[in-house]
Amino acid sequence: ALLRVQLLATKGENRTTELAINVGEQFLLIPVSYRSIDGRISISPTSIVLDRAFPGHIVRYAIHANNTSNRLINVTKIISTDSRVKSNLISATLNPGEALEIGEISFDMGNVPLEDNYMAEASLAAQASLSQPVDIFTKRDIEAIKRRVSI
Numbered sequence: 001a002l003l004r005v006q007l008l009a010t011k012g013e014n015r016t017t018e019l020a021i022n023v024g025e026q027f028l029l030i031p032v033s034y035r036s037i038d039g040r041i042s043i044s045p046t047s048i049v050l051d052r053a054f055p056g057h058i059v060r061y062a063i064h065a066n067n068t069s070n071r072l073i074n075v076t077k078i079i080s081t082d083s084r085v086k087s088n089l090i091s092a093t094l095n096p097g098e099a100l101e102i103g104e105i106s107f108d109m110g111n112v113p114l115e116d117n118y119m120a121e122a123s124l125a126a127q128a129s130l131s132q133p134v135d136i137f138t139k140r141d142i143e144a145i146k147r148r149v150s151i
Contacts, residue, residue, distance in 0.1 A: 009036030039069025055110030
């Protein structure tokens with residue numbers, strides 16, 4: 001399960017509290033500590049529409065940040081859970097009131113295991129233990145299809 005919590009502070013402050021989650025008949029208490037600052041950090045683009053993505057063609061996008069706070073902000077990394085997306089952090093420090101390009105992400109459609117790459121040639125799929133299009137499905141074929149559907 002994935003749990004995302006968004007903290008919205010109206011002013012700069014230090015807080016220590018607990019996040020209570022109702023799980024059936026009981027509550028799960030998770031300690032939370034945070035330090036908020038006045039202002040905000042905006043990252044753009046907020047969403048990316050992929051253009052001409054296919055194996056062998058790497059698509060790159062610049063990532064920008066705008067720091068409207070009155071404090072120095074250090075960006076430590078840009079991450080993605082998708083194995084096809086790689087990141088490169090260019091600038092790690094945002095001065096107060098500064099907007100700049102902080103990094104780049106690249107999307108490589110071919111950077112997936114062969115059994116998950118529906119665009120791979122049949123000869124490559126055979127090397128990954130998948131059946132040929134004219135063959136009967138194998139257990140490995142069914143597992144690969146389930147992974148594709150669950151994405």
